[in-house]
Amino acid sequence: MLINLSDVLSEQHRTIEKDVPLELEVFKSRLGAFPILSKENVHIVVKHVKEREITISGNTKLVIAIPCDRCLEEVKKEFDLDFVKTVDLNQSDADLVEGLDESNYIDGYNLDVDKLLYNEILIGWPMKILCREDCKGICNVCGQNLNKGTCSCEDTGLDPRMSVIRDVFKNFKEV
Numbered sequence: 687m688l689i690n691l692s693d694v695l696s697e698q699h700r701t702i703e704k705d706v707p708l709e710l711e712v713f714k715s716r717l718g719a720f721p722i723l724s725k726e727n728v729h730i731v732v733k734h735v736k737e738r739e740i741t742i743s744g745n746t747k748l749v750i751a752i753p754c755d756r757c758l759e760e761v762k763k764e765f766d767l768d769f770v771k772t773v774d775l776n777q778s779d780a781d782l783v784e785g786l787d788e789s790n791y792i793d794g795y796n797l798d799v800d801k802l803l804y805n806e807i808l809i810g811w812p813m814k815i816l817c818r819e820d821c822k823g824i825c826n827v828c829g830q831n832l833n834k835g836t837c838s839c840e841d842t843g844l845d846p847r848m849s850v851i852r853d854v855f856k857n858f859k860e861v
Contacts, residue, residue: 689797699734723749738775752815756823767806
């Protein structure tokens, strides 16, 4: 969804306040494509600060289906996005790169709400997703989800070179 910023940047400096629909259906990143299960309209407020500097604030809620990092079961992750951005439109592209400012959501006099929210979701993306705290994961031999049941595979994960240390712990449980 594009919002025209010419009213804010004109002589009258009118504030723009809108509820716009989020058009993203799938969040795509290097990690894969994740479906957006539910989403609310985005409440956007754009205000003039000085000269060609504006503040963009907004909030929305959405739910994205992300696989668990251990067992690959789908986890519904809620994102409660609330942001405030200050953008100086006088800065050149070289200044933006030098300052590590990511304002790729403004193109000329248009604000791309979907790109802005994509950046906010990316910033808030969790480091690890678990379906539950004690998730057992999957068997690395047969692929059985160990939360749903055990498998008949041998436990080949133990290194035979560590058997001496295992014996020490078996003999001296107080250690």
